[in-house]
Amino acid sequence: MRFEKQPALQEFDRLKNAIDELYHEICVLQGLFDSANAILQAILALGNGCTQTEIYKYTLLNKQVVDSSVKRLDQEGVIEF
Structure with missing residues (x-):
């Protein structure tokens, strides 16, 4: 199987990696771990009262x-059950 270079896909991957790195740096500055950031973003998107099953999906x-x-987020007072 032969693959050809896809400039658009390469640029997309480069930008995605840059965004991921920026989010990581923001987490470090705020004292959050990366999974906490993903969970907080999920709660914002899914709304209050979302389940852990909805979050992991x-x-x-x-x-x-x-x-x-x-x-851990609950213990630190960032979220409440």
Whole structure:
């Protein structure tokens, strides 16, 4: 199988990586871990009262990461159950 270079896809990947790095830097400055950022964005998108199942499906994080991250965010007072 032979693949050809796809400039548009390469540019998309470059921009996605730059955005991911920017979000990571913002998380570090705010003292958040990357999964916490993804969870907070999911809560904003899904609305208050969303379930952990909805969060892990939205973020594509595994159940254990969502569970432990949500508990940590709750302990730190960032979110409330």
